[in-house]
Amino acid sequence: MAPDPINHDHDHDHGTPLGLTPEHLADLRRSGLTDATIRENGIRSEHDAVRVREILGGNLSASAARRLGPCLVIPFFDPTGAAVTYRTPTGTTRAFVRLKPSQPRKAANGKPIKYESPRGSGNSAFVPAGSRAAVLDPKQPVMLIEGEKKALAATQYGFTAIAISGTWNWTERRPEDPDTGRKTGPFQLIKDLARIPWRERIVYIAFDSDTAQKPAIQWALYHLAEALTRGGADVRVIALPSGPNGEKVGLDDFLVAHGRKRLLDLIDAAGPAVRPTQVGARKVQHTESGYAVINGYTCRRIRTRATGTGEPSDEFIRLANFHATIDAETVRDDGAERTREFTITIRQGNRVTTASVPVEQFAAMDWVVERFGPRCVIQAGRGTRDHLRCAIQELSGENIRTTTVYGHTGWRHLDGSWYYLHAGGAIGPPGAAVPRLDVRLDGAAEQFLLPVPPQGADLRDAILASLGLLDGLAPDRITIPLVASLYRAALGSPDFALWFIGRTGVQKSELAALAQQHYGAAMTRGQLPANWSSTDNALEGLAFACKDTVMVVDDFAPSQSRSEIDRQHRTAERVIRGQGNHAGRQRMRSDTTLRPPRPPRGLIVATGEDVPRGHSIAARLCVVDVRRGDVNLTGLTRCQEDALAGKYAAAMAGFIAWLSSQYATVSADLGRERVALRNAFVGFGNHARTPDVIANLLIGFRYFLDFAVAHQAIDGDQRTSLWERGMAVVRELGDQLGDHQWEVDPIRNFPLMVRSILSGGRGHVAGMDGRVPLSRITPEFWGWKACDPLATTARGIDSYRSCGDTIGWIDGEELYLNSDTTYAAINELTRDQNQAFPLTQITLCKHLKDEGLLLRYEEGRTRYPMTIGGTRQRVLVVSVSTIYGESGTDRARERVVTVEGP
Structure with a gap:
């Protein structure tokens, strides 16, 4: 950042190296401009009336040009340092400059024309030499200022600045409605401004202090902020205070009087642009329904008759101690549904606060205290909230801007073309003009x-x-x-x-x-x-x-x-x-x-x-x-x-x-x-x-x-x-x-789980008589444990005891599983493994049938009726090889023992 300018030597004589008249030099000094700033930006004095007339493109007669006297010449350059040019009506390309005459002519309304521009040149933006590199960097905050000298002063103090020639000179011409003669259509930035990267950039608008007293300038500021916001900028307004006696103060005046630090304080206090209101204490303007803002309070008009005369008169009842307007409507589109929210600004004295309110919460008015705090008071009374809601909507006017915000990435078909959305906007076909889509993603997105x-x-x-x-x-x-x-x-x-x-x-x-x-x-x-x-x-x-x-x-x-x-x-x-x-x-x-x-x-x-x-x-x-x-x-x-x-x-x-x-x-x-x-x-x-x-x-x-x-x-x-x-x-x-x-297939794993139940002592398979199964496979494979392994052959079946519940019975090469006890054992097994079996008992039986693992079953059912041990059972009939497989059976045979019958 540049230091505060102090004590600069200069020559007041005509013909100094600066090429300025003493009058022009004094004018620049009042704005605090240094020799270096004047030289870097090519500012000079022009004495030749012929040359002045030539610069203005023949806009004036020779005699009128002479009456202007010496003119201060301010050339315009773009952010790359190239001279800003325009085309004359004859097709000639000329450099764009602005002139400040020593003896300005007067307009039709009698006011002096302080600055002259070439005829047919249109509006251009002024970028000081010290701001040009930073203007192209969207990470650098920028000030948008009315007047070239003010932008030069801001640049000297280390701020990136751009100047417009007047409060409305930032917008392209708008077409007129042939029926009403009124200008229509949105306000668009002039080309010089439109080329500057605005997305995600902080922009400070610093108009003169008299903005607060002039509704026309307030509207110019508001629409400028709106246009910049559409381009993705984060716009904030610097409110310059008036002079000691209410004099108008520009940014250059403020810097000369107060310096950089005080301006930084104003920057910290900068807030969003607010929609102007033309309702004040002296002149009450109310809506057709009778709502008005008086002394900053939202009021409702009630028609009464004066005491004594009986003449009709107006009485205003306060609804709230603040004035609120809907500045914008945002439509949020996440690809599944569209929701709406209002951007609402509340003005209460010198306090201006903005917040977003979902449409579904707007009518209840509970958002007032929730969003804006306890100082915002809605008056008591039946129907007051309904009247306040209506007042806010009517006092907001017809110029509420509507913005669609997309809340997702990926492909969207918009206006007949496909675009891919991401956090920075949209990507479309190469070479095609991609619309500026507002994509706002939450959190990690x-x-x-x-x-x-x-x-x-x-x-x-x-x-x-x-x-x-x-x-x-x-x-x-x-x-x-x-x-x-x-x-x-x-x-x-x-x-x-x-x-x-x-x-x-x-x-x-x-x-x-x-x-x-x-x-x-x-x-x-x-x-x-x-x-x-x-x-x-x-x-x-x-x-x-x-x-x-x-x-x-x-x-x-x-x-x-x-x-x-x-x-x-x-x-x-x-x-x-x-x-x-x-x-x-x-x-x-x-x-x-x-x-x-x-x-x-x-x-x-x-x-x-x-x-x-x-x-x-x-x-x-x-x-x-x-x-x-x-x-x-x-x-x-x-x-x-x-x-x-x-x-x-x-x-x-x-x-x-x-x-x-x-x-x-x-x-x-x-x-x-x-x-x-x-x-x-x-x-x-x-x-x-x-x-x-x-x-x-x-x-x-x-x-x-x-x-x-x-x-x-x-x-x-x-x-x-x-x-x-x-x-x-x-x-x-x-x-x-x-x-x-x-x-991970539960049906493919069914045999493994049954084997795990048997080998883990969670259940056993018995013979058809309920005792140790007579099988070519050792009883250990069916959930039986030998009490004395050394005496197994001699003592036969008396040397085994069963483990757990009976989950089935074996008869030769067929295995009859009790579905209830088998399913319970499977659930216990998976639970002990910190898992959950994914199938219900009915679904498990059905899938076993569909996979062809059941040997027999009743028509339309999965289980087969049998009498086992004198009790009628419905069992799942599977093959022994289904549970152990051929290789498993071979391993079991290696440990087969001769089990004598009872």
């Missing part, structure tokens, strides 16, 4: 931020960086599903999740972060958007907002606490099932109507030391095993550097821009492509969803390779080689997914 899509060599470099994930980082079985998934996410509507499983320290979270950074460079390993320790609702809400993206949910590692284990498995089951089925939980509004469901709409990439329980959940997962030593740490460092440099996000932005021009066709053909690829892999895995998972991976990989070829990052031969690598991986992956699904 704010990090889903893509750059402007690169082109040419920059885009090829970004694509090669993304392809670098396939070059030495990890085995293809890890990196190809990773790359295929992250590009498949951008195509929309994925119905599977990618799950990296491995012990701690194998770099699985780092791999997931590389995928995530394709959608936002800031989402590093330490800034991933979600974690499995988050609440169910938080994960569901984030997964719904993050549409058509990768969303990493990190660290599925349930603790030893039974409640925490159950919670994380329940959360994972809910989220993954919603991902696979494109379905969310139904919710109800307070009025009992149903809200739209909010299913996950992106592609979840999860990491963990375990996987969620359940066969149907496993079928929705592409599980990738990461082992120690799989990840090349040197390659990981290289990839992380590319990710932090924004190359991955640039590649994804380019991919989305490439897709957008053809997305209507791509989205329509996506289902057909998936079915064609899925049919080629029918039979892979143990679940019908496995070929679907493989097809989705190949679709993502195919589009990425086509994109790389289209932008000459790889050639046809390289594409063929990469595609063959991908096909080899998905074939291997299909087998691995089948093994994983087999391991």
